[in-house]
Amino acid sequence: EKESLVRRLAADKGLAPSATVHIRSIPEKITRCIDNGWLAAPVTDVVHQLLELDGPAFRRRIVADAAQQDARDDALCHPLLLNRWRDQLTETLVEMAPSANNAHTKHLHDLALTNRPRSDAQLRRLHDRRRMFAALLQRRSESVRLITSLNDGMSLAERRDPSYELLKKAGDQAYNELVRRHPGLYRHIRARLARYETRYGRLQLTEPRAQLRAQIYDELDRMRPAHIASPARS
Structure with missing residues (x-):
């Protein structure tokens, strides 16, 4: 849902669809840098x-x-x-x-x-x-x-790259829109992270970040209304 929002908001800002492809792994990030000419590393x-x-x-x-x-x-x-x-x-x-x-x-x-x-x-x-x-x-x-x-x-x-700041703004807008659409899920995230906050927006975790994120995602999936399809995660 967030990725769909980013694509729409980025398109409104004039960015090409290729600039909004979500990078899910290090090889994908490297390949994008090579394809964009940011990295001179021919794949022989x-x-x-x-x-x-x-x-x-x-x-x-x-x-x-x-x-x-x-x-x-x-x-x-x-x-x-x-x-x-x-x-x-x-x-x-x-x-x-x-x-x-x-x-x-x-x-x-x-x-x-x-x-x-x-x-x-x-x-x-x-x-x-x-x-x-x-x-x-x-x-x-x-x-x-x-x-x-x-x-x-x-x-x-x-x-x-000129697209960086535009994409960053699109990402921030997408997160804000998700909070507006799903206030209950956002409150749950805030409550789960409150024990780790040293100040607003800064966390001092006592368990691995990936483990905590996976736990919260699972909880959100269970909370999400049944009639709304939950996007797949990789």
Whole structure:
């Protein structure tokens, strides 16, 4: 209902329908930035191939990349792959930590802190394992830096676009209209959030935001009049 209101209000302000497409995921946001020319990141055949890889194949790809000392698998740095790259690196590090004799995945700690005796062959295997562990740590740090830069860049590009302020105003108007149409539902939201308010409009949550939001949505669905269709949520 809110999205329908935004589309109508935005159209009244002269915005094209493409500007009001609701973004529901990070890949959708990245794709919109690429399509609008805000982000120079062509989706090549290699990128498409990586996007279609299953979990084990993608993991083999990132491990092979980390094993390279003086080269990079540049396709992994594509905006559409960054989050998957980071998440898979973290999963691999968690699985590898015990065999690398590392208690965590934050950094590589000093092996001298352990006193377990090892043969030469064991030391060589452990050395190789820890070297790979360090390479994966480095790649994860790189992926996190790239993700931060990407998010900053996309936010700046969106705010520079002329449609940004118009859409923001349309969104505010849509919320106000929803409050006017459904005062009982709005009062319920306000009552549920009152315990978390430190001042009007500012919350200090004691439980995960997504969990609280899901609970309130479920309550609103039960309160909503049966003759009004409840819009699907993804």
